[in-house]
Amino acid sequence: MSRRLLWPVLALVALLLVNVFVTPSFLSLRMQDGHLFGSLVDILRNGAPTLLIALGMTLVIATRGIDLSVGAVAAIAGAVTCTHIAAGGDPFSGMAIALALCALMGLWNGFLVSVVGVQPIIATLVLMTAGRGIAMLITEGQIITVDNPAYRQIGAGFLVLPIAILISVAALVGVALVTRRTALGLLIESVGVNPEASRLAGVRSRTIIWTVYVFVALCSGVAGLMISSNVSAADANNAGLWIEMDAILAVVIGGTSLAGGRYSLTGTLLGALIIQTLTTTVYTIGVPPEVTLVFKAVVVLAVCLLQAPALSRALAPRRKVVLP
Amino acid sequence: MTEPVVDIRGISVEFPGVKALQEVDFRLFPGEVHALMGENGAGKSTLIKALTGVHRPVAGEVLLGGERVAFAGPAQAQDAGISTVYQEVALCANLTVAENILLGREPRRFGAINGRAMRARAAELLARIGLRVDPRSTLASHPIAIRQLVAIARAVAIDARVLVLDEPTSSLDADEVAELFRIVRVLRDEGVAVLFVSHFLDQVYEIADRMTVLRNGRVVGEWTTAELGRLELVQAMLGRELGVLDELEHRPDKGRAGEPLLVAEQLGRKGAIAPFDLTIRRGEVVGLAGLLGSGRTELARLLYGADKADTGRVLVDGEPLKLRGPRAAIEAGIAFSSEDRKGEGLVADLSVRDNLILAMQAARGWARPVPRKQADELVAKYLKMLDIRPADPDALAGNLSGGNQQKLLLARWLVTRPRLLVLDEPTRGIDVGAKAQIQKLVAELAADGMAVLFISAELEEVVRVSDRVVVLRDRRVVAELSGVDLGVDDVVELIAATPGAEPEKVAS
Known part of the structure; x- marks a missing residue:
């Protein structure tokens, strides 16, 4: 394992140990009706949307970009599908329409960033704000509840493990294979490190940047389906709220620099697990609700500090200066 | 004391x-x-x-x-x-x-x-x-x-x-x-x-x-x-002992060139360079000389499609070439090594190997990765051929010294086997040894039939390496010099022809 993944792994192990200490049954798993149950399975299931979005976010960040609109896009995906089902539509066509719309929004973000040249944080802020409004328009301001067994599967279903986490992990493995077995990873990193040098070397910088924004929007769409399916409802205001922050944190904790360039998918996986375990830990150890966010912030800060170059230099043993 | x-x-x-x-x-x-x-x-x-x-x-x-x-x-x-x-x-x-x-x-x-x-x-x-x-x-x-x-x-x-x-x-x-x-x-x-x-x-x-x-x-x-x-x-x-530089002075095949490879007709861009005509033949080294800001880099960027031209056209092998961008140029066999190694050349955080195959990989597209074995062979070959040190394919390109970075950039383009190599200040800020190696390489490439456009602020170098020298002044092509007896003095005279302009420093 590479050195930069050391701290995230330690942080995850430490968090799990805290949980085992507080709740001795934390690690126990049981099989019931062909499903696995237990706290660990819950963490995986609840962390699936964050992991999926963080996966797309990793590629965006590797190209020096960022996407703040993922939460809004997730809300739109849920809103479209639930409204479609509530109107008597088929869940599968609903999901297809939702994902097509998400791809369109990814195209919009990618267009602003790669063609118009708007800074990513501003370009995606537009959709972050407007997206919730669009979701509200679709649901006409209501929380749309649906009762569709097929649709429930994606967020709450099980195939031994939760279907949601299976989807996210499959996406992770797929992306890892596609980017590392082909040259896509190299080209993405090259664009992230030095866009102009890459362009002059003949890399299709614009196409690559555009593609990663479409990909993260699709990830967000599927994550939005998981979130809304899990509760069988579409809540335009609260679905996927702040998930962009969790996703960005997962990427950063995983060791991918916001300055672009080298990225680590394994790191992102660890980061997403840390974030979700942290959220669970807050409940299991009974942190008062009013200080939950502070507690979360402290842990995240600690992990980020441990990875900071300045601190690791300070912690590294000093070389002895030989005097003449 | x-x-x-x-x-x-x-x-x-x-x-x-x-x-x-x-x-x-x-x-x-x-x-x-x-x-x-x-x-x-x-x-x-x-x-x-x-x-x-x-x-x-x-x-x-x-x-x-x-x-x-x-x-x-x-x-x-x-x-x-x-x-x-x-x-x-x-x-x-x-x-x-x-x-x-x-x-x-x-x-x-x-x-x-x-x-x-x-x-x-x-x-x-x-x-x-x-x-x-x-x-x-x-x-x-x-x-x-x-x-x-x-x-x-x-x-x-x-x-x-x-x-x-x-x-x-x-x-x-x-x-x-x-x-x-x-x-x-x-x-x-x-x-x-x-x-x-x-x-x-x-x-x-x-x-x-x-x-x-x-x-x-x-x-x-x-x-x-x-x-x-x-x-x-x-x-x-x-x-x-030094003998390389002297050797170059007497290239036997200097002045011998083949068919026109690239022809620029009234190519120009407002504020960058006035419309110019230029022909580059196979196996020929064309030098660009002029003071800083005379339009040397701007001319090169137009030929490569790094900037878009307002006027004129480019013909390659007699066929008009639509230069929409660097990719179009690369497909036509044109390679461009920028004067700004750090900003427009190397991808500092990637390894020497990745930097070396970047242009080749970009041309192949993402779906057809350069096989690891082939990449390793290419890297080994060019590290040795250009004497890039340290000869470690996994070293980060940003950690190499200036001369080695320059040689790495050259290698990036050489693996794509270009027909026209545009080198903007390939020897700036690098030492005598590496400079001689690069000049020698340019001569060898030309002897193998590659056309080279060579830009340098050092007139002696331009004159020594080139078969023909194009002189620029105030963003305008003012003259073309060729011949065996081409000397630095001739170029200096042309550059300094405007009242008030001083000849550029002639460094050895």
Whole structure:
């Protein structure tokens, strides 16, 4: 394992140990009706949307970009599908329409960033704000509840493990294979490190940047389906709220620099697990609700500090200066 | 003799896997200009960085004014009176000239920066070094040469005891170099110790009182300029006899060229270069000569499609080529190595291997990766052929020295087997040995039938390498010279033909 993944792994192990200490049954798993149950399975299931979005976010960040609109896009995906089902539509066509719309929004973000040249944080802020409004328009301001067994599967279903986490992990493995077995990873990193040098070397910088924004929007769409399916409802205001922050944190904790360039998918996986375990830990150890966010912030800060170059230099043993 | 102001004794610096400096001694006296000489990777920059606190030595000591010092960073060194102007301008392009000069030492009033006082002080400093620029203008609006002089104004601003000039002249033209040297002499006569690093031997002999030569991280020796001749200096730097440069003078096949490969007809771009005609033949080296800002780079970028032309067209093999961008040029077999290695060339955070195959990979598209085995073979072949050091495919490209970075960029394009290679300042800021290797390579490539467009600020180099020289002046092609008896003087005359314009520095 590479050195930069050391701290995230330690942080995850430490968090799990805290949980085992507080709740001795934390690690126990049981099989019931062909499903696995237990706290660990819950963490995986609840962390699936964050992991999926963080996966797309990793590629965006590797190209020096960022996407703040993922939460809004997730809300739109849920809103479209639930409204479609509530109107008597088929869940599968609903999901297809939702994902097509998400791809369109990814195209919009990618267009602003790669063609118009708007800074990513501003370009995606537009959709972050407007997206919730669009979701509200679709649901006409209501929380749309649906009762569709097929649709429930994606967020709450099980195939031994939760279907949601299976989807996210499959996406992770797929992306890892596609980017590392082909040259896509190299080209993405090259664009992230030095866009102009890459362009002059003949890399299709614009196409690559555009593609990663479409990909993260699709990830967000599927994550939005998981979130809304899990509760069988579409809540335009609260679905996927702040998930962009969790996703960005997962990427950063995983060791991918916001300055672009080298990225680590394994790191992102660890980061997403840390974030979700942290959220669970807050409940299991009974942190008062009013200080939950502070507690979360402290842990995240600690992990980020441990990875900071300045601190690791300070912690590294000093070389002895030989005097003449 | 007076006491040295800087006395470095037995200093060693190590990087992971590399002994950058080994037991180096170095003295710098007040009121002298001391040149630090050596090839790329000899340890010149490392020694400077050890002095200014960027690198921490593992052994040895640094005495400043007789007292032992160990700076934690350049800021501390600056406070102690050591001011440094680095090779690559390390200023903030988005700030104004005045802000850059006084950054960190802004005059204040009631705790806030006093903008008027700052501009006045900056104007004063600029006047002292005779640089006429508006202190309120943003730095980005000035060419690199001006930025370099602003960096020197910044160094002058702190009344330094020691002024370190690391390749300050690599992007300056003759006038600016003369101006810089005038300032350096003034400072020297005031008792400032000047440490000067340059690859231009002429300049070193013009300005330096004393030199120290480094090779492979060790000191070869220290001499006064008077006692060390040029030939001895070059031999001390290289540790071997020089014959390569002479060989080049008499290329047997010079002037022999094939069919036209690329023809530009009235190609031009507003504000960059006036419409020009240019023909480049197979197996021919065409040189572009002209002063800084004469349009050399702009012309090259148009041919490559890096910038879009407003007028005219380009024909390759007689067929019109639509230059929508670099990819179209690459497909037509045109390669372009930028003068800005850091900004437009290397991808610093990627490995040597990845950098080397980048252009090839980009041409193949993402779905067809260069097989690992083929990549390794190519890397091994070109590291050896171009003598790139360290010969480690996994080293980060950003950690290579300037000359090795340049060779790596060349290798990136050579693996794509281009038909026309456009080289913009391929030898700037690199040492004599690497320079000779690159010039020799250009000659070999041309002999194999490749066309090369060679751009350099050094006229002697352009004339030596090229079959034909295109002369530019004020963003306009003014003449084409060819023939066996083509000399530097002819080119200088053409460049200097406008009243007021001075011939560019001719460096060896």
